[in-house]
Amino acid sequence: MILIIKPKQKTIKTSLDKSNLIAKAAFDKKAQHVCIMNMEPLTTSANYFIVCNGRSAIQAKAIADNIDEQLRLAGEHCLHTEGYKTGEWILLDYGDCVAHIFTEESREFYGLENLWGDAQLTQYEE
Structure with a gap:
């Protein structure tokens, strides 16, 4: 019997590390206008929102799929998903970080971004 073990990506140590991994995974699938919103001073529901969009619902789903795959490889699991069926606004909840993928x-x-206008906003660029 042969066992194939895939190595995990490096361990996620902080919420900021997780938010950067989410942003990179979105960027890898050609997400547009990827930004990280620091929510720590504003709400206890999450430390960071990662916001991006795709050109279509199909692309938004591909972005969401890649985010989930990359975080699973790093040992993180999504706690809750909303909106995947339509793909217009997909929410992936990872506890301290929440990804919002829009068309x-x-x-x-x-x-x-306007609704949470007091949040510090960082544009993600590779």
Whole structure:
């Protein structure tokens, strides 16, 4: 019997590390306008929101799938998912970090960055 063991990516030590891994996974699937919002001073529900959009619901689902895959490889599991079926606004809850993946139209309509306008916003670039 042959066992194949895939090595895990490096361990996630902080919420900021996790948020950066989420942003990178989104960026790897060509997500647009990837940003990390520091929510620590504003809410106890999460330390960071990672917000991005795809050009279509299909791309938004691909972005969400890659985020989930990369975090699973790092030993993290999604606690809750919303919106995957339609793909217009997909929410992936990892406890201290929450990923929001929108279509272009939904991101503009909901204006999450404006809703949480007091949050420190960092544009993600590789």
